[in-house]
Amino acid sequence: MAAQRGTPSVLSLPGAGDGLRRRLSDGLAAVEELIARRVDHEDPFIAQASSHLTLAGGKRFRPLLTLLAAELGDGAGEQVVAAAAGVELTHLASLYHDDVMDEADVRRGAPSANALYDNSTAILVGDLLFGTASDIVADLGPEAVKIQAQTFVRLCSGQIRDDRPCPPGEDPVTYYLRVLEDKTGVLIATAARYGAMFAGCDAATVETMREYGERLGMAFQLADDLIDIASEADETGKTPGTDLREGKRTLPVIHVLASEDPADARLQELLTGDLGPDAALEEALGLLRVHPAMEHAREHAVAVASRAQEVLAPLPESDAKDALHALATGVVTRVG
Template sequence: MRVDISISLPPGFDALQKHEKLFDALLTSLAKIEEDLADALVYADDLAQATTRHLLDAGGKRVRPIVTVLSSMLADENVGTGEVEEPSVYIRKVAVAMELTHLATLYHDDVMDEADQRRGVTATHQQWSNSIAILAGDLIFAKASGELAELGTRAVKEHSVTFEKLVMGQLWETIGPEEQDDPLEHYLRVIDGKTASLLASSALLGALLAGGSEELIQIASAYGSNVGMAFQLADDIIDVTSSSDTSGKVQGTDLKERVPTLPILLLRQAANEADAQATSILELVDGPLETDEQVDAAVKAVASHPVIDQAWELTGQWADKAVRALDGLEDSPVKTALTQFAQYVVSREH
């Protein structure tokens, strides 16, 4: 009998609904993870409580917990039929740790990017201060580390390596490419560090803690890395092609913050190849973006250029890599769902 749990899955996981036991196990796990996330961020100090819960309570897609749980199910001996067991408490701890790590990076990113909004609410540093937001992120990082402490040396080491990649990705984004660097390659390296590494780790640890083989662990990691690249590239395109209601961010945030995302890098390539339209659009992008009207004009101009289609094509290549990473697995409802999710990532607003 299907349990009644108010958990929304992102599109792309529709195939799982045909497998009642698997679907219920996933929803039950996600509901418990949501409770565990809330329990993890409880403080006697009112300011610590309010600030750390600010973005958690605002929602989020919970992609990392979903990938963690599904990757763990790949190790279930009954995955082929979908008659899988509910993942253990250790899988939930990994999922909580990964989501808390992601959450903490949002606090720090918003300070560095001077963002106004996150997940449809006022950014933490805007509601309190830069220092408070940074410290709230640090508190959340500490909680994430605590969740992993009892899961074994490899889990702790993997989280440590991932944390380093996250910071390096942010560092590379902050300093920008060196003179000899290709801007697009630099951009992809930033995304690999800031986004793909955490999804790769989520998938890897899910398979690891479920007792998966080393081959399965590496397959899961490769899937997570590639789908993470596709997910972030798609988000960056959506920044100029969708409304704030869809993305949870103010449209044109990346433009306003002068973040050199994929559409802008492709525009610069086009301008260097004597594309007059691209050159005209870059005059808006590189000009004043202090008013809503200026940002709106730049957003509409970028969205109207063929580089958007080029950007989606490149993003689709990463989604295809994610799907191919699963080739070594037997057919199963979980494999199908992961495949469909990768395909959904590059079909959003497209």
């Protein structure tokens, strides 16, 4: 399948019929309205800083998944919309913190919050959005609060481990994949789980969507890590090579560093050295983009997406199931 720019919207995927598209579009509009209302603040500066990334756009991948999972049950009622908004605000909050950690200058094609304001403001606004998300989820009942708390713990654990090298004696690939499960997989799993849960699905379907979401999230992040290397800034709205500059060992880098081919010596030297200078980073990106390690990592991402699709097998046939299946393919064929 040809690569496409941007994470695919369910609204444009095969399997999404006109009625499904219309319901999802209406649901997204309700989610957007709720997010805008809840991030507003009586202090104009806080309101502006809190809505900065919201107004910068974004794929709304997680709330869309919540709405789509709800199609397996009674559809997107008020609780589903609230759950979708809570998940998206949790994601947005994490982006404020990510940009501080990565010292990023650009997010979604706009200045990052830490570049526009400062690190302290970005961190505090991220905290504020986490609090707002928790406030929304609290109205959904104690089980939802428990899930939100467990999700947040795993998300933070993944971010902490992502910021640290693989401990001696551990397999780097296993360590990396565990980071992805927590850093990205868990929140996407919660998005899917909430959708089924608050649309009245039975326990087996809720668990199916949780597992599908976690595998989908891993495939999503594997693809994101490849995009950080392969794409240009105008395709992603982010600075390419951010992971390399930060010294993060993503799957292609792990494969290169494990190579015993003498031809890889220069790239290994770059990847284990200081990539702060632009020339060094550009050289590393150029060598890595054409390295077989990229194709190996792509194959792994496709395999994980296929495992996500396999989880859907017990579900009855429907437009929603077809769209979920296509979504797993779409997240690993995008270029931005």
